[in-house]
Amino acid sequence: MDDNVVYNRPWNEVFVKSNGNEIHIICSTEEQLDSVVERMQTDNCVLSGYEEWDEDEDRRWILQFIVGDDDMKIDVELN
Numbered sequence: 001m002d003d004n005v006v007y008n009r010p011w012n013e014v015f016v017k018s019n020g021n022e023i024h025i026i027c028s029t030e031e032q033l034d035s036v037v038e039r040m041q042t043d044n045c046v047l048s049g050y051e052e053w054d055e056d057e058d059r060r061w062i063l064q065f066i067v068g069d070d071d072m073k074i075d076v077e078l079n
Helices: 030-040
Strands: 015-019 022-027 045-053 060-067
Touching: 022 030, 030 045, 030 060
Parallel strands: none
Antiparallel strands: 015 022, 022 060, 045 060
16 A cells, blocks of 8 residues: 555445555444454554444444554554
8 A cells, every 4th residue: 555545436335544554444334344354454454543433324433553564563462
């Protein structure tokens, strides 16, 4: 992905934007949310932020992922 680019087209089901080593994705359903998290999380890409906007049919989930270099493994620290 290129830096500071919005990957959004009318036929896309989710909104995707890159910003340096961050990827922001906006989902409109819980099914999309689950699918995106499952697909995006790898050894060098982790979910670093989550925000829920609005309620009912207007609800959206904003996800933030941090991406490391290909040879970098990101370890998640659990509380």
